[in-house]
Amino acid sequence: MEIKPVPEHVTIRDVAREAGVGVGTVSRVLNERVYVSAGTRERVLxxxxxxxxxxxxxxxxxxxxRSGMVCFLMxxxxxxxxxxxxxxxxxxxxASALKQHVIYASMHYGPSTPAGRIPIPLILQERGWVDGLILTGLVYGNFLKRIQDLxxxxxxxxNNVVASRDVGDYDLVAFDEYKGANEATEYLVSLGHRRIFFVGDVSYPWFNQRYRGYLAAMRAAKLSPAGMTSKEDHGFPEYGEYAVSRLLGLKPLPTAILAGNDDVAYGVWRALTRRGxxxxxxxxxVGFDDREEARLMDPPLTTVRVHKEQVGEALMKLLLEKLHxxxxxxxxxxxxxxxVRRESVRAL
Amino acid sequence: MEIKPVPEHVTIRDVAREAGVGVGTVSRVLNERVYVSAGTRERVLxxxxxxxxxxxxxxxxxxxxRSGMVCFLMxxxxxxxxxxxxxxxxxxxxASALKQHVIYASMHYGPSTPAGRIPIPLILQERGWVDGLILTGLVYGNFLKRIQDLxxxxxxxxNNVVASRDVGDYDLVAFDEYKGANEATEYLVSLGHRRIFFVGDVSYPWFNQRYRGYLAAMRAAKLSPAGMTSKEDHGFPEYGEYAVSRLLGLKPLPTAILAGNDDVAYGVWRALTRRGxxxxxxxxxVGFDDREEARLMDPPLTTVRVHKEQVGEALMKLLLEKLHxxxxxxxxxxxxxxxVRRESVRAL
DNA sequence: TAAGGCTCTGGAAATGATTCCAGATGATGT
DNA sequence: ACATCATCTGGAATCATTTCCAGAGCCTTA
Incomplete structure (x- = not known):
């Protein structure tokens, strides 16, 4: 038997010739459609x-x-x-469970650029690259508008969308920051804490939500809220440190601090331990997010865990529903x- | 003038009709090739x-x-x-500067699976998805072989490749762990340190390189190396803690510790401060990697900075050269x- | 003026799959 | 025996683009 040479780019036509069938049949085998006899299928395979x-x-x-791709746009x-x-x-x-692919892209723009002036991300300049978009990072309303127009x-x-009411409705996945902070505060109250401070720059939308959850829990327990929520041009840990330097001047001192996130909590912790x-x-x-480092702090940090992978899965699933x-x-x-209860909290 | 309706999917043929030219001309305008008169180009645009x-x-x-896509495979x-x-x-x-797109994918396999048995990642099951691959994560030789066969x-x-000699040659980008650890050790020596310990599980290829850099510097300074390099089933910070618990039994005690990476350094730091x-x-x-947290430690950690974005850019550039x-x-x-010199090191 | 070389253009062919239509075959029902 | 139906198959048409080829002007040059 003669050995036929294998062409460089094997196409469906080559397969059809090799198997002695038509291209339609090969395609049917490929797509597992009905109406291909077992013998023919075997020959094609x-x-x-x-x-x-x-x-x-x-x-x-x-x-x-469909392109079978979605874009994770940060x-x-x-x-x-x-x-x-x-x-x-x-x-x-x-995505991979659903045989989809994920393109990673990132972009930058200002919150006040008119929607029409925001440069289209490269991935959207051609039609058919991606079936849909997952918006993460810090998303402003003007960009939402831009995308809706496309x-x-x-x-x-x-959680990361900063948009006023005039942006039309859209699909989203979020985790419940309000409730998370609310429950954390309730937990502190249940342990006997009365002077509970909140530390976090509420000009960020996520800290704002968390602060409101804290406020509600404090009011429900008939306690007076306090802490530091002003806007500062600091990184998160630095914000925590700065907050401690200001709060320790106050009397009476807090018995517990709810930090806006784990990074802020770290700053608080560092400032506190430095001062003895x-x-x-x-x-x-108490922190928020439960990053890996929270568990490793000394003492391990009690924090509100966000199921980040779950958020990702939900985003992908929702997008796919949307496509249909x-x-x-x-x-x-x-x-x-x-x-997540760890050792950074004690009962009074 | 009558307003013509805009078809749903606008193709190059619609544009050609609208501009009163042939499809070839539209394509030439699109691809900015020569030989299109200014007037025609304007009409098409x-x-x-x-x-x-x-x-x-x-x-x-x-x-x-070309697909214009590469896969970042972890x-x-x-x-x-x-x-x-x-x-x-x-x-x-x-990639975006070069008008390329990046598909993110991840996969798992064992180091001892025969190359032919490793399931092809979804992205490679069809031809033409991506032009090339960037391999990151923990890469074993069997998978390299598998990819080469494709x-x-x-x-x-x-740095993350664990492969024996029998794998054929391939392109790589790496950062110089040997030299990084070597210089860090020399720095400690220059400050008067003599009893310098290394802490890191050398069964990991990257820790191995760093250890060898440390060894060479110690020998050059006629100092005797010591520390802990055995394989343990711990996370990195836990490894650092465990190392301290063992090393503190030794006499004489070290005056400096070079940790395999920042995570190990954190564990070392935690165990040390706990013991007073x-x-x-x-x-x-001294640590290695310079993650964000290193700067935030108390004291801020002296560490060997790896320019991670630069590594990514070099990977992409090299891959594109390879395509040509x-x-x-x-x-x-x-x-x-x-x-990066910070406050976790002092001169003797 | 003829030949040759640019510049510019239209349209057919090619790319590699899927889909649809027509037709063949064989089983079943009346 | 005939109609009907399900099963199975080949191949043309289709998708939206690029590329190639042929040809039409127009400008040099000898």
Whole structure:
């Protein structure tokens, strides 16, 4: 038997010739459609293996009206920190299970640029790159408007959206910051704490939500809220340190501090221990997010865990639903958080 | 004048009709080739704007033999930690500047699975998805072999490759762990330290390199190396803690510790401070990687900075060179590190 | 004025798949 | 025996683009 040469780019036509069938039949085998006899299917599969045939992605996508790709678009961040990395991983896990691919892209723009003036991200300049968009990072209303005008399906990580009311409705996944902070505060109250301070710059939308959850819990317990919530041009840990330097002048001192996130909590912790105040003996401390480092702090930090991979999976799932049923109604999927009790809190 | 309706999917043919030219001319305008008169070009561009034409990505890619996408493939990691997130960001920065897209994918496999048995990642099951691959995470030799058999261009982040000699040659970008650790050790020596310990599990290839750099510097200074390098089933910070619990039994005690990375250094720091040993008064401490947290430690950690975004950019650039000139010779691009002096080290 | 070389253009062919239509075959029902 | 139906198959048409080829002007140059 003569050994036929294997062509460089094996196409469906080569396979058809090799198997002695028509191209339509090969395509039917490839797509596992009905109406191919067992014998023919076997011959085609053998030919595919012999020629090491792999179908061409672009050619397949051109007739189906789906690209099989979504874009994870991060706005206005110089780098991806651990939180978003986990969300991305969640998106990817869900995507690969559904045979979808994830394109990672990032972009920057100002909050006050008119929507029409925001440069279209490269990925959207051609049609057909991606079926939909996942918006993360810090998302402003003007960009939402811009995307809506492009008529491409998208979902947003709701917690990071800073948009006024005039932006139309859209799909989002968010975790419940209000409730998370609310429960954390209730927990401190249940342990006997009365003077509970909140530390976090409420000009950030997420800290704002958390602060409101804290406020509600304090009011419900008939306690008076306090702490530091002003806007400062500091990094998160520095904000925590600065807050301690200001709060320690106050009388009476707090017995517990709820920090806006784990980074702020770290700053608080550092400032406290430097001044000889010990956590949790003198002050109990609670964070938010549950990054890996929280568990490693000394003492390990009690914090509100955000299920970041779950958020990613939910974003991907919602986007895919959207692709099958575009337009309204718009879904707002709120995921709950989980209070993780560690040693940075003590009962009074 | 009558207003013509805008078709739903605007194609190059619609533009040609609108502008009163042939499809070839529209394509020439689109690709900015020579031989289109200024007047014609203007008419075509006007038609494109009027119809809001965006070319179809898949259709373009099918004739050019490039997809314009590369895959950032992370192996054997449950999640992306900050180091890889930075590398990915570097890749993306470089890619978008070169009008390329980055697909993020992850996969898992064992080090001892035969190459032929490793399941092909989804992205490679079809031809034409990506032009090339960037291998990161923990890469074993069997997978390198697998990829080489698929004849798809790739570059690897060299520091994370665990491969024996029998794997063929390949392109890589790496940062110089040997030199980084070497310089860090020399720095400690120059400050008068004589009893310098190394802490890091040398069964990891990266810790191994760093250890060898440390060894060379110690020998050059005629000092005897010591520390803990055995394999343990711990996380990195836990490894550092465990090392301290063992080393403190030794006499004489070290005056400085070079940790395998910042996480190990954190564990060392925690164990030391818990035992009442102070950094840097009793022991000087140096890490490796320079993650964000290093700067925030108390005292801020002296460490060897790895330029992670630069590594990502180099990976992307090398891959693109490879696409234009496939096959040997293979490039090994070694980036240097930078010693960042902070307060965790003191002169004796 | 003829030949040759630019510049510019239209349209057919090609790319590699899917889909649809027509037709063949064989089983089943009346 | 005939109609009907389900099963199975080949191949043309299709998708949206790029590329190639042929040809039309127009300007030099000998």
């Amino acid at each position: 053998t030919a595919m293996r012999r020629l090491d045939f792999r179908p061409h992605a672009q050619a397949r996508r051109i007739l189906r009206r 706005s206005n961040r110089a780098f991806m920190h651990s939180f978003h990395a986990h969300v991305l991983q969640g998106v990817e896990n869900c 008529h491409i399906p998208f979902v947003a990580l709701g 105040s010990s956590v949790p003996e003198n002050v109990s401390l 049923r575009p337009g309204p109604p718009y879904t707002k999927r709120i995921l709950s958080t989980e209070l | 006007t038609a494109m704007r009027r119809l809001d034409f965006r070319p179809h990505a898949q259709a373009r890619r099918i004739l050019r033999r 192996s054997n990691r449950a999640f992306m930690h900050s180091f890889h997130a930075h590398v990915l960001q570097g890749v993306e920065n470089c 004849h798809i261009p790739f570059v690897a982040l060299g 040993s102070s950094v840097p008064e009793n022991v000087s401490l 000139r496939p096959g040997p010779p293979y490039t090994k691009r070694i980036l240097s590190t930078e010693l």
